[in-house]
Amino acid sequence: MSDAAFTCKMCGHCCQGEGGIIMTAKDRKRLAAHLEISEDELIERYTRESSGKLHLTCGDDGYCVFYAEGCGVHPGRPDVCRAWPFFRGNLVDETSWEMIQEYCPGVNPEVGHAEFVRQGKRYLREEDLLRYDPDTSPNALLSDD
Numbered sequence: 012m013s014d015a016a017f018t019c020k021m022c023g024h025c026c027q028g029e030g031g032i033i034m035t036a037k038d039r040k041r042l043a044a045h046l047e048i049s050e051d052e053l054i055e056r057y058t059r060e061s062s063g064k065l066h067l068t069c070g071d072d073g074y075c076v077f078y079a080e081g082c083g084v085h086p087g088r089p090d091v092c093r094a095w096p097f098f099r100g101n102l103v104d105e106t107s108w109e110m111i112q113e114y115c116p117g118v119n120p121e122v123g124h125a126e127f128v129r130q131g132k133r134y135l136r137e138e139d140l141l142r143y144d145p146d147t148s149p150n151a152l153l154s155d156d
């Protein structure tokens with residue numbers, strides 16, 4: 012049995028649904044560089060604005076515009092995609108962690124919530140995915156405190 016709290020099973024559930032992927036300035040810069048286009052073109056072609064924040068758009072199938080049997084921009088994907096399932100709510104609330112197990116088969120229930128938190132915080136720190144700016148960082152990310 013694996014002691015990893017999370018191992019992605021590539022089911023694609025987390026790439027489905029409009030509005031979930033907020034694009035910060037950091038995300039826009041990285042993704043535009045990955046696609047070798049300007050940030051203006053990225054914004055024009057692949058995002059829409061809602062509540063003052065830019066979000067990636069979805070295709071007609073309801074999946075993220077970059078989803079193609081997996082993430083089509085994996086090295087350039089936004090921070091929220093990198094952080095899932097170690098979102099703040101799943102780290103601070105054991106019930107949320109239990110609930111996401113139905114949605115995300117990559118979450119390992121066997122290790123328990125405390126170990127999920129321990130591994131998640133370490134991963135977020137190592138990958139520089141903590142919430143760095145309260146005004147622009149996605150609420151889903153854990154604060155650095």
Ligand code: SF4
Nearest residue numbers: 019020023025115117
């Ligand atoms: S829902 Fe979980 S297992 Fe499925 S693709 Fe997303 S992270 Fe991976």
Ligand code: SF4
Nearest residue numbers: 026075077078082092
């Ligand atoms: S950028 Fe990639 S990982 Fe993020 S939602 Fe789109 S397809 Fe999924």
